[in-house]
Amino acid sequence: MTDEKKLIVNSKRGNLLNELTKSIVECKSFYFSVAFINFSGLQLLLDSFKEADQKGIKGKVITSTYLNFTESKALKKITEFNNIDLKVFVTDKEIGFHTKAYIFEYEDHYKVIIGSSNITQSALKSNIEWNVEIISKEEATFIKDVIKEYEHLWSISVEANDEFIQNYEAFLSRLINPEMTQHQLIYENSTYITPNRMQKRAMENLERIRSFDEKKALVIAATGTGKTYMSAFDVKNYNPKRVLFIVHREEILKKAKETFEHLISNSGISFGLLTGNEKDGNADYVFATIQSMSRRYEDFRRDEFDYVIIDEAHHATSPSYQLVLDYFEPAFTLGMTATPERSDHNNVFELFDNNVALEVRLHDALEDExxxxxxxxxxxxxxxxxxxxxxxxxxxxxxxxxxxxxxxxxxxxxxxxxxxxxxxxxxxxxxxxxxxxxxxxxxxxxxxxxxxxxxxxxxxxxxxxxxxxxxxxxxxxxxxxxxxxxxxxxxxxxxxxxxxxxxxxxxxxxxxxxxxxxxxxxxxxxxxxxxxxxxxxxxxxxxxxxxxxxxxxxxxxxxxxxxxxxxxxxxxxxxxxxxxxxxxxxQIDQENFNSMKYLKEEYFEFKKLNQGYTPYFLVDYLKFDGAPDPVKFIDREKTHLQFVAKVEKDKELKGLLEDDLFEGALKELSGKLPIKRVYEFVIAKYLLTHERINIKEAKHEILKHVKEVDEDSILHAFECWNQNYYDSVQKKGKLKLFELHDEVLYKTDAFQTVLNKPEYHKYIEDTITYGMFRYEKEFKNDYYGVPHFKVFEQYQMIDAALLSNYRKIHTAFRGSGLLANGNEYFLFIDLQKEEDIKESINYKDKFIDQNFFQWQTPNSTKQDSDRGRNIILNQERGINLHLFVRKYREIDGKVEPYIYIGKGNTVEYKGDKPITVKFELETEVPANVYTEFVKKV
The missing domain is CATH 3.40.50.300 (P-loop containing nucleotide triphosphate hydrolases)
Incomplete structure (x- = not known):
């Protein structure tokens, strides 16, 4: 057996924790020597220690008092395990202790992991750490040296008995602040605070929204993520003369004022409270409860404040807020909320002109720490x-x-x-x-x-x-x-x-x-x-x-x-x-997530959380982290309202949908969800309140949502609204909303008839608003060029026609696994073939690793054909090969989308009719996406 070595880093592909938990329960015995043990890291190993105890696997652990980082609570917990002996190396001013070694003994070999990771949650899972794992026979010199050094450390360390732990705990408690031990003290200049990633993104988006003369915006972020600091940073950048900050609860108000004073200090700006007890309404920056401001708003001029901030903005649809918001005419209004719930069944998005500067849900908040x-x-x-x-x-x-x-x-x-x-x-x-x-x-x-x-x-x-x-x-x-x-x-x-x-x-x-x-x-x-x-x-x-x-x-x-x-x-x-x-x-195997039974259960559970209100509007589903995907309801019944009418047995709603023009307009919009480029819906939103739009006007509107746009794509979006590329089946039952004449798009009379009725208009606007919100959440404001593909996003075959500005019938993009639009080649690949496909056409398509992919061309493709040469010499001939991959063609009776894994370039090829091609991927496939493709469950 030769020595085997591998580098262990914390990434989505794996981490040190995975290696340790697996090794602890599979070895014969283990020996750890780490400078620091925190309870945050130890807790992640508890189940493995318990399983090792049940299997009779013994362990020894050495840690240290170096920098007082090791927690007495962690030491106490380790001593509860009968199978683990614990010792502590007591450091002094001359000698530090910085080992990070994990040794596992097996029947015929050792595994040693040495590197940078202590036993803390971050070191085991998320920090940038390098650890080298070496597997070697016990007679190897390296192993002998490791064991010898470990035995020496063990001999000079102190047994962590009750007395030792009590003394160590007492020492830690005598530090000046028991919650601020030496390892937690970080030098920081408190007068120089910089925005975190969330705050920077919000500020950039607010600046962009304002650059297009928009006067309102909403930020959605979980409690504790720094919304108040974000608003203070934005105010500091915007530099208004007077600011009004309104909150629902007085206890939040004082904290908000302190945040602003701390961040905008030494600037000659005065800060004041306007509450039941304090009446400092003359300050430059006024912090008011809604209760006080709703009684006193007329004491101020309408244009008194340049910048108004509404905290807990989901309350802003209530009458007291409406009085205040309708009165003041600031240059800009910012709403902040943890959840955009409807209050009194009104829509908080509309209140801020449907401009969402940022949405931070649980996973985003964890990612941004x-x-x-x-x-x-x-x-x-x-x-x-x-x-x-x-x-x-x-x-x-x-x-x-x-x-x-x-x-x-x-x-x-x-x-x-x-x-x-x-x-x-x-x-x-x-x-x-x-x-x-x-x-x-x-x-x-x-x-x-x-x-x-x-x-x-x-x-x-x-x-x-x-x-x-x-x-x-x-x-x-x-x-x-x-x-x-x-x-x-x-x-x-x-x-x-x-x-x-x-x-x-x-x-x-x-x-x-x-x-x-x-x-x-x-x-x-x-x-x-x-x-x-x-x-x-x-x-x-x-x-x-x-x-x-x-x-x-x-x-x-x-x-x-x-x-x-x-x-x-x-x-x-x-x-x-x-x-x-x-x-x-x-349970997951037995459940059909696309069945009417499941969709109804999901819908009614959501309705219950919607305070019992029927969720007539798609934006209702944006309120909650964990809400169902309403596009599944649309897929089932063509429109969300059709689904609601069906499950609610709602006669009034069914009556609305009997209007062919309204139903046709709703189908035309709903069928495009979820949108994969925002251009069409931005144009539609503009035409709700205008008769026509030209390319220049469309570009101005689109640039409010994305950093860049090319004019040919705008023209293509116009042509799509004109239904240029629909087949006869696609046109059936759908209303033509807009008509194209000389590169100007006009609203049709039929669509205007629909919009003239408020009971129809609100649902049309809701569909457009939802499409744009969801797009911005998934694609942000980036420009993806032409074809307009985002790597690792989901796409259907027909999307490639739309997003590459294909100017023929779009439904031609189906059936074959290789489609082309000029020099853009689109490869649609199923990894798991259907069982009834004959072996003769069972393509050998697979990931070689995260950077290389093997693909077989259609059986008819020859190396000396023009298409064959384009594939095997793609870079030389300027051919872009776009790879779309899915694991299964369908699940639970529903056709699955493809995942775009980026462009590939041919590095090897062999055979003829079909040609087997090896691509090097331009973008490495992330570990979690790769795992989903290749792991069999």
Whole structure:
């Protein structure tokens, strides 16, 4: 056996944690020597240590007191394992300790990993770290030297017994600030604060929106992601003379004023509060509650303020806000909200002229490190809990079955095993009902865990009182059990543990509850989430919520589960035990995500969260992280309204749809969703309020949304609206909205007739608005050229015709796996062939690795044909080969989209009729996308 070596780095392809957890449970014994152990990293290894203990695998761990970075809590936890011996190297001023070595002994060899990673969540999962793994026979000199050095370190280190840990803990507590130990002290000039990535993106987009004379915009970002700082940065750049900052709650107001004062200091600007108690309305920058401003707005001139900011903008549709907003005439108005909910069933998007400067949802916030990472542990519930035959809406029956003493003991056992970050546990437990929450609180109190039940029945004062007690490190209260009052809007920043104690029936609620603990706070570095997974029929919804993608299919979900949700960014960790994984995978296999039954269930669950309002509008689905994809409803019934009318049995809506012109217009727009270039919808939006548009005007409007646009693509968009490239089937049942004459696009009389009726107009506008919002979320404001393809985005075959400005019937782009438009060649490739395809035409198309792809041409292609030469000499002949790949042709009876993996260039070829070609890809396929293509589940 020769020595085997590999480099381990943290990436979407893998990380050190994966290597360690696998090795710990497969080796004969293990030996670690690391300078630092934090509980954040140790928690991720607990299950592997436990499994090793059960298998009789022994371990030794050495760590150090170097820089006081190692946490006493982590040492204490390691000593709970019978199979692990722990020692600590006590450093002094002369000698530091900086080893990072992981040694695994097998029957006939050793595996040694040496590099830069300590046992912290970031080092194991997300930091830039280099670790080298070497596998070698035990007689090798290298292994002998490693073992000898380890034994020496072991001999000069101190046993981490109770006395040592108590002394170390006492020492740490004597530091000036127990929450600011030496390893956390970072030199920082507090007067020089720079915007984070989210804030920079928002400011750039706000500047772009204003450059086109737009006067309003909305920023959507989760609580705790820095919206107030973002608004202060933007105000600082914009430099208005007078600013009005309006909030719903007074406690937010003072913090906002402090943020602005801190960031815009030494500038001669005065800052004042306008509240029930303070009346400083003459300040340059006024911070007001809506309650005070709605009583006093007429004391100011209409143009008094240059810049108005509305915090918690989802309240802005209420009458008090409307009074104020209708009165003032600022140069610019910024709305900020964590969730663009409709208040009183009104649309907050319209209030800000449908200009969304930024939308940051959970995955974005994790990626940009705007919130803390979470460690999610999916734990199979005890056998006594059987929910397999219960309706998910039968809360009384679910409550009855969850109220089991043994389950309480099991929850406490798991809670104590996994622990939490920080000194005091501050935990929210989400329950099925008030009765269930009361039961959990009572049972926890009986067992000595100080708890309380809070619900919507409690007064605001009582809730706030207990929330303050939970946040108070000196108070004994550790648990608040609740139903749904903490889903949105209520903030306890220092929460460090969340218990999911009810069956998940909605990805939206799951994400909201998870989000309650993700606020950054100096007492924690991560959130512990324990989810007790039963055998309910909708358990798979957990996977949809954790996957973080609204646009999923069965296969991508299965791969996400099998890979431990490798697509989740940063140090966040998702781990499900084997039983839960198998249960969820089985449910996903059995579920048809495209069936009417499933779509109806998804729709009605969403309606329930929409305060019971029927979601007539597509933009309703933009409100919540985890909401269903309404395009699935459109695919089913041609338009969203047709779907709603059908499932609601809504006679009034069916009556509206009996108007052929309205239904035809809606079908024409809905059939283009989700849009893959924004030009057509920007043009349509403009023509809602104008009779005609020329190329120059269209370019001006389009540049409000993208950085660049070419005029030929605008003309092509005009031609598409003129239905130049529709076949007879495509035209059937669809209204022609616009007509093209001499490169000017006009609104048709028929479409104007539809728009003249307000009850129709609002649905037409909604469809256009939704298409543009969704486009901006997925494509941002980048220019992709011609063809207009974004790498790793989903496309159908016919999209290639549209996006390459193809000027023949677009439905010609179907059937064959190789299509062309001039020098642009489009290769549409199915990796998994249908079983009934004969072996003679079973193309050998496959990924060689993340940079190379093998493809076989159609059987008729010869090397000496013009097309054959274009393929094998593509670079020499200026031919662009665009590769579109999908794993399966269809899933659950629905044709799957292709993923565009970019352009490929031929580097090798062989054979004839067909030619086997090896492409080098211009863009490396990311690990998570590559895994989804090649992994078999």
């Amino acid at each position: 705007l919130v803390i990472p979470f460690h999610y542990f999916g734990i199979t519930d005890i056998e006594d809990i059987d929910l397999s035959d219960v309706d998910i809406d039968d809360i009384a029956e679910i409550t009855k079955r969850l109220k089991v003493n043994e389950r309480v003991d099991f929850i406490i056992e798991q809670m104590n095993f996994y622990g939490h970050d920080g000194q005091k546990r501050k935990c929210l437990g989400f329950c099925a009902s008030v009765d269930h929450a009361t039961y959990m609180s009572d049972e926890f109190n009986k067992r000595g865990y100080k708890s309380v039940c809070l619900s919507g029945n409690d007064t605001v004062e009582r809730r706030q009182s207990f929330m303050k007690r939970l946040e108070d490190d000196a108070d004994e209260l550790e648990f608040i059990f609740t139903v749904d009052i903490f889903n949105e809007g209520v903030d306890i920043p220092s929460v460090n543990q969340v218990l999911m104690l009810r069956p998940t029936n909605s990805p939206i609620v799951f994400i909201q509850q998870l989000g309650r603990g993700l606020r950054k706070h100096n007492s924690k570095t991560f959130l512990t989430v324990l989810d007790f997974i039963g055998n309910h029929s909708k358990t798979f919804l957990i996977a949809i919520a954790l996957n973080g993608s609204r646009y999923y299919d069965k296969e991508s979900l299965k791969v996400a589960i099998a890979t431990g949700f490798a697509n989740i960014p940063g140090a966040t960790h998702i781990q499900m035990d084997k039983i839960s994984q198998e249960r969820i995978l089985e």
